[in-house]
Amino acid sequence: MSTLKADVRHQIQFTLNGKPAEGEAEPRMLLTDFLRQQIGATGTHVGCEHGVCGACTVVVDGMMTRACLTLAVQIEGCEVRTVEGLAPAADRLGILQSAFRRNHALQCGFCTAGILMSLDTYLRSNPDPAEEDIRVLLSGHLCRCTGYAPIVKAALEAAREMKTTTAHNEPVHV
Numbered sequence: 001m002s003t004l005k006a007d008v009r010h011q012i013q014f015t016l017n018g019k020p021a022e023g024e025a026e027p028r029m030l031l032t033d034f035l036r037q038q039i040g041a042t043g044t045h046v047g048c049e050h051g052v053c054g055a056c057t058v059v060v061d062g063m064m065t066r067a068c069l070t071l072a073v074q075i076e077g078c079e080v081r082t083v084e085g086l087a088p089a090a091d092r093l094g095i096l097q098s099a100f101r102r103n104h105a106l107q108c109g110f111c112t113a114g115i116l117m118s119l120d121t122y123l124r125s126n127p128d129p130a131e132e133d134i135r136v137l138l139s140g141h142l143c144r145c146t147g148y149a150p151i152v153k154a155a156l157e158a159a160r161e162m163k164t165t166t167a168h169n170e171p172v173h174v
């Protein structure tokens with residue numbers, strides 16, 4: 001990346017959940033703030049702002065990414081996926097979301113978007129995870145209220161369901 005002037009807002013063009021998107025950001029603006037304030041994608045949450053809690057996890061070019069440790073200018077030209085892209089329609093949930101709902105795998109929901117994005121990414125390349133695999137993945141996410149048992153159960157249930165569907169986000173009625 002060429003040198004960017006600190007006091008200048010830069011145009012950023014990228015793909016958000018499969019659609020072209022653009023916004024402006026100063027070089028030091030974090031991806032969390034850019035997504036929430038500039039783009040209006042407030043499903044991505046901000047917790048610790050230190051890369052610890054996992055609440056801000058989004059997917060950039062197929063990689064789980066802590067948005068609080070990423071600069072907005074770094075996503076120029078990238079394919080970004082956020083929790084807003086998981087549901088196939090406004091009145092439908094994706095498989096993972098539906099499994100979380102069935103299993104009461106969230107309470108306040110603050111951690112949920114990040115966990116969903118990590119699981120969605122992980123299960124795309126690991127469609128047959130063991131419980132231990134899910135627990136290791138979840139070690140990168142802090143949930144202060146639900147407890148992890150229902151989250152693990154929902155993740156395993158969703159993995160089984162995904163294997164039997166052709167599309168990863170096959171629509172599931174709410």
Ligand code: FES
Nearest residue numbers: 047048049054068
């Ligand atoms: S807000 Fe990014 S990891 Fe906690």
Ligand code: FES
Nearest residue numbers: 107109111143144
């Ligand atoms: S559901 Fe509240 S922090 Fe996880």
